[in-house]
Amino acid sequence: MLTIGAVAAQTGLTEHTLRYYEKIGLLDPVPRGPGGQRRYREQDLRWLEFLLRLRATGMPLRDMLAYAEQRRVGNTAESLALRRKLLAAHADKVAEEIAVLQSTLQLLQGKIDIYRGWEASLPLSYQLDKE
């Protein structure tokens, strides 16, 4: 049973953000101890860590919210199919994004090498073509 501070430390989120995620419905209401303070369970932490991976791969909160809402619906055939589709759509976007990053990484490495060349041979001869 973790306090909000402990969860913040473990996940790298701020306490503000944890409360915010709960407020908007990304997290189910976290159980409270005496005095009304949040006590996070293992399962809350696991769910949060999954959300963070969605976030790290660029999924907007809006989409995470749609997934969270389906989780609350329960395991009906429709809900399971919908959740699978949400994840599959995101997986496609991630794959596409990987391709974009890889091609640009190559471009960058090419440019970096050109800079290295310019810096090695004196740059005087290149005043004209400033790419």
Place this chain on the structure above:
Amino acid sequence: MLTIGAVAAQTGLTEHTLRYYEKIGLLDPVPRGPGGQRRYREQDLRWLEFLLRLRATGMPLRDMLAYAEQRRVGNTAESLALRRKLLAAHADKVAEEIAVLQSTLQLLQGKIDIYRGWEASLPLSYQLDKE
């Protein structure tokens, strides 16, 4: 010599954004035709396309601006070294981001397969563990 509309169509940016990029200094002031309308040159387009690849890989405008400002400085040894470092730092981030995306893509594919399994065998048996 392209009009702002033509450049917008080619790059996918809006005309608003093109003016905005010029206003903040990402683009050098674009030459104007009679009447003050922008006429983009080939070099403006090439620079813009490079910026778009930086943007597509998550570089903030602030950093693109730093690079653009160094380009204006000219090809001094210091400026070339600085620009190379800016690109190298970004390349590192991109490589890191690719790693994150790839590991999460695997996770997603695993989860998608689990959903497929649930949907195939009737989901009744899984009411307890709603991951």
Place this chain on the structure above:
DNA sequence: ATAAAAGTTGGAGTGCACTCCAACGCAAGC
């Protein structure tokens, strides 16, 4: 018992990257 640290709420504020608006000026096609 008390002081310091950690937690609570609703609501306002922030930074980024656009995005749109009003009011107007030029340009290309018929």
Place this chain on the structure above:
DNA sequence: GCTTGCGTTGGAGTGCACTCCAACTTTTAT
């Protein structure tokens, strides 16, 4: 030569995802 639409400016507004504030309560450490 007139209309239709493309272009101009400064400045205000938007959506996202936090982030902070004020005023307060609860918990923990000494």
